Each structure stands twice: as C-alpha cells, then as structure tokens.
Amino acid sequence: MKGIRQLAEHLDISIGTISRALNGKPDVNEETRKRVLAAAEQLGYVANQSGRSLRQGTTNVIGLMIQSSKETVENSDNFFLTVTGGLQSVFSRHNLDLIMLPCPHDEDPYEYLKRMVARRIVDALILSETQRVDKRFDLLAKAKIPFAALGRSLSGVQHPWADLDFDSVANSAVDRLVARGHRRIAISVPTSDINLGFVFAEGYRHALERHGIPYDPALIIRAKSSEQGGYQVADELLRLEDRPTAVILIYELMAIGLYRRVMEAGIIPGRDIAVVGFREAPRAKFLQPALTCFRTSLHDLGVELAEILLSSMPAYNHLYPDTNRQRTWSLELVPGESDAFYLPSSK
Amino acid sequence: MKGIRQLAEHLDISIGTISRALNGKPDVNEETRKRVLAAAEQLGYVANQSGRSLRQGTTNVIGLMIQSSKETVENSDNFFLTVTGGLQSVFSRHNLDLIMLPCPHDEDPYEYLKRMVARRIVDALILSETQRVDKRFDLLAKAKIPFAALGRSLSGVQHPWADLDFDSVANSAVDRLVARGHRRIAISVPTSDINLGFVFAEGYRHALERHGIPYDPALIIRAKSSEQGGYQVADELLRLEDRPTAVILIYELMAIGLYRRVMEAGIIPGRDIAVVGFREAPRAKFLQPALTCFRTSLHDLGVELAEILLSSMPAYNHLYPDTNRQRTWSLELVPGESDAFYLPSSK
Incomplete structure (x- = not known):
C-alpha cells in the first residue's frame, strides 16, 4: 500500500x-x-480517506481495549461483541470507526496500553475490566487522551464511566431470597481485583444489614467467571458444614456448572437450593429449572458508553451536552423457577 | 495526546x-x-514509539477483520478470541501488535474493508468469514496489502490461507456413521455463502459416493450457526417423512439446541438418533449423552495463520522460508456416546 x-x-x-x-x-x-x-x-496506491491530519493528530478511530484470560476465552465471553454493536451505531454518526485492542493474557494491561498509546492509532479509548485501582486511568489522563471506562474504579472518581448496576442486582437478589425465608445466602465473587466484584460484595453486605442478617465471610466464594467456576462454587458450598440455602452468582455462565455439580450430589436447584443467576443469556434459557436472572440490553449499554465518551471529547462534546458522564446501568429481574420455592420455616 | x-x-x-x-x-x-x-x-505529550515512518508507511500493526451477525453474537462466538492468542504469540516476536476490526453487522464487509484500508492503520490484514466468492481478496491484492485468510475462497486461489479441514470432518463423520449402519444421514450447512459450508457439503457428498449411498437434497438442512439453528435443524428433521437416522452438525453450539428439540419429541440422541457435533467446546461437555465431536487447537491455528501471513510480507518472509502458505488444519475425532449405537439392521 x-x-x-x-x-x-x-x-x-x-x-x-x-x-x-x-x-x-x-x-x-x-x-x-x-x-x-x-x-x-x-x-498499489490507496487514497488516504482517513481525514487523519498530522497537524491535528486525529485518526477518527476509537479503541476498545479488551483483556481475555484463557478461562473467559474458553467460555466464549462474547459480552464485548454485543456492546461493540451499540458503540458502533453511535460512532458511525460521526464517521468514527471502532477497533478492538486485545491485550494478550500474558501481558501487563498497563504496559500494553502504554504501547498502544505510543502507536497513535486511536483518538480516544474505552477501557474494560476496570480494576479496583486502575493505573490505566492515570496514564490516559496524563497523556490527555479522552477515555471512558466500562466499570467504575477508585482511580476513576472524576472520569467518565458506565457500569452495570451490580449493587442493585445484589440488593434485589437478597431481598427476593429473604422474602422466601432464606438467611444463609452465599454469593460468588471474581478471583481478580476487578472492581465489579467489590461493588457486588458491598451491595450484598448492605442488603444483609438491612435485613438484620449477620455477615459470614465463609459464604463469599471466590471463583472464576466461567462454567468451571460455577462448578467450583457448588463444590465449595456442598462442603460447608452449615450449608447455605441460597446462592447468588455474579456471572451468567456460572449457573451451568453450578447446576451440574449440585445435581451430581442429588440436590435440585429450585427445590433444595435457591439459585439466582446474573445476566440473562440465551444459553441460560436451556437450564432446567429456569434460572432467575437479570435482563439488560448490552447493545443499549454500548450506545450509552459511546455517548459518554463523545461528550468527553473536545471535538464532539457540544453535540452531547446533556449526557450524564457517570452512569450505572440497570438490570431488570426476570423471575424463574430456580429460586421460586419458600423455605418450610417461613411458610 | x-x-x-x-x-x-x-x-x-x-x-x-x-x-x-x-x-x-x-x-x-x-x-x-x-x-x-x-x-x-x-x-499531554506522548513519544511516538510506534516505529511508524511516513516514508515507509508502516504501522507495525496487523488487523484481524471479524464480522459478527446478531445471531453469532448472542451465541457467544468466541472463536476469534482464542485464535487471537495464537496470532499474538507470533506477532509479538516481531514487535507487531494485533488489532481487531469488527465490521458492523449492517455494513457491507467490502465497503468496510475499503474504508479501513484508507484509514491506514494496519500493515497487513487477516480476513475471516471467507465467502465462496470474496471481493475483499481482490481489493487487498490491488492495494498491495499483504493478507492471509482464515478460510479458503474461490477468489483466493493464489493467496495465503489457513482453513479448518471441513472436508475431512465430513468424510470421517460419514464413515463412522456408515460403519454403524446408517444410510439416511443429514447434515447442517450455514445459511450464508461462507465458503466452509460448500467445502463441508462437498466432503459429505463425496463420502456418500464412496459408500454408494444416493445423495438426497432433502437431507441438507440450511440453518444458522447457533443454538437456535440446531433447534431448527431438529425441527426440520422431525418433519421429514423418511426421517434420517443420523445428523452431522457444522457448528459446535448447534448440538445444544438440537438435543433440546429432539428430546422434546421424546427422541434420545445416542439411542434414537445419532448426532456428530463439530468442534469440541467446553460447553458441549455438559451435554448428556456425551457428544461425538472433533478436537483442534485454535491457538495453534492462530500461530500457523500468523506465520503464513508473515511469510507473505516482504519485511518478514526471509524469516519464514519454509512456511506452507495454504494450509488445511486437521481436527481429531473425539468419540462420544451420541452416535455410539449400531442400527439394528446392521448388527
């Protein structure tokens, strides 16, 4: 070329x-x-139609940084491809293209981002897998590169983000289970320092407090966000002496592995143990009994995130004057059969 | 910045x-x-460490173009994230970074690629979802941009590609089923003009010929590559007057939907109908009875594809002198229970 x-x-x-x-x-x-x-x-001459101007330093390309661990890859985490559609539907209005920057799983995300910034292929960035403390926020702020994060962070107090409302999910799951007589309620949280795990665990803790239920650290199970992780959660629950009667999962595919493990032990979800899943996924529809979970539109979340980013970019912010730059994204409870029963004691 | x-x-x-x-x-x-x-x-000064030289026009970035339809997205098609890891492990040897170019599902892939080429953010490209006739090959050849394709094409006779061996999968699946007494064997093929569907159907047809089994077009079921597509395949099979005794699927997640639909009709895979799935996927392991499928390493396929691309790039080809630039990638049959039975007539 x-x-x-x-x-x-x-x-x-x-x-x-x-x-x-x-x-x-x-x-x-x-x-x-x-x-x-x-x-x-x-x-092989190709006209430069990018509108790239060395003077302005613009590329009209927005980068979405994704990290994929071996485990999430093998579990087909397509979360991003759906969000991408929403992002693109907004960026295309402005002749902006979205590219994905996949950080290799054996590379430090900070060093990777630093290199991608130096490569100068994007005008702005969207970060995902936001960590509790995330140095990438500081790197981009210092380089004066506009960015928005999918997920809050302690590092991003001032910065734009959109985040699934993990707090509200934890609260409504606990409320629903308590109303059915449960008091021994376990939750799964990720093994990494990804911020959503902290938000989820905090929401759970507050909900217990509201109901006057003592907090038991043994009921917080750290596991990978995968089917295998769900299997492991079930395995640990089964080995607890004072076994919980309910469990709330933080990732949609975990329910598949959890169902499998408890059924191996002769325990039936929705009869012997209450299960609340996370995001409603096409695959979860195949589970029997039907999983109680939470519905949201990842496409619309992508739209929102794109607008938040544009509202932070000097060239576009006048077009998005009313955009709320820090936005929790709600999920709607979809009742299933997996937690429909009432504990005998509460009837 | x-x-x-x-x-x-x-x-x-x-x-x-x-x-x-x-x-x-x-x-x-x-x-x-x-x-x-x-x-x-x-x-916010950022040193340009990209090695990008306007004179040379290099960016040290390789693009992987992916297309995601609504259906594959909702079914968590993570195929690419695994291949990506393999690609990156090779590119990183040469200080090259891989970015993903997601073509929006409502945009023509040819027009999209044309625009991305004009944006000049990549030195070379990897194409996926190769179509039977794929104008993108001509576009890149004309622009003298090195590329490799994941999947053969009639348009790419001269060009580098790596492709899963769909022909051999179809042949060994038919052989295995015929050995168990089947003669009415259905297959699923994609609804699109993606080239792999043609290769698969051709392999199936040749295998039937080898066994002297007449070809019946009613047994070729076009369906989307998704769980829902598998459900639809089963639905169509059940409505056939002379119902097939076996079915070979072309996509890993289809088995989940197919199992569900035939079980709804009281038909048990591995007892009443033989099912051969496609790629072994973690999720398929949860199916009962265990699915007969094919094992391959997508990571290693990524490695191979990266080397094929580099061997076609003037700056790197001396480092990959012995690379075969057109490579079918084999899959190994993993016998399960879903097709283990023998038809009574053949016992």
Missing part, C-alpha cells in the same frame, strides 16, 4: 501535480497523467 | 531543539529545556 507521497517520490513529480493528475484536473499534460495512473496501479 | 510536532508549534521552537531537550542533550539551554518539559506535561 502506497500513498501520494510514495508516488511522488517514485515518479520524482511534485505531490501537487500527482494530486491533480489523480483527480483528473485539466492542467496536467496527458503523458504525465498516464505515468501517474500507471504508477498508482503498479504501486 | 500531542506529538513532537504539536509541541514545536506550540512553543515556536524547532523540532530538533525539542527533541534534544526531551532527550536531555547538553546543548540545550536550561530555560528552554524547562519550557519544553512544562509544555510536554501540559499538552
């Missing part, structure tokens, strides 16, 4: 003449025009 | 002086050095 500059060098003709020849302007003699067109064909 | 050029303009100092000041060279007076560092901080 060559541009006009390479063409000019190759032919030893000025860029201005090349440009006029390529654009069919009449003030270029026919022989020159033919030479330019032939060289353009030969070298 | 600003570069050295913006810094020079802002301060009205030459680029050479700025560079010497930033690099701590002694021939810059102290006051100038301080002014430069202060402005660098204020403007």
